[in-house]
Amino acid sequence: MELTDTVDEETVEAPLDLSDVLKITDRCDQCGAQAFIWVNMPNSKAGLLFCNHHFRKNETKLREVAIDFIDESYKINKKASASSPD
Ligand SMILES: [Zn+2]
DSSP states (O other), X not given: OOOOOOOOOOOOOOOOOGGGOOOTTOBOTXXXXXXXXXXXXXXXXXXXXXXXXXXXHHHHHHHHHOXXXXXXXXXXXXXXXXXXXX
16 A cells, blocks of 8 residues: 655745735825825834825825835825815
């Protein structure tokens, strides 16, 4: 009797999809709008959430202190804004 023990190890890769970290329920810490940027802060496990507007507003400072960013602002629907800052 032959033991054909072929352990077929299917390497089920748990996709660490960082492009889908932010949920629609995540809100900007500053204004409560939908958050599109997550900032990994050294002193905050939860990190900080920002809408595109507030992230850009604080971007320079944040880049100095943050460990990492997840920027999903590309997900924002491009809408013709009535009050374009330009
Ligand atoms: Zn905001």
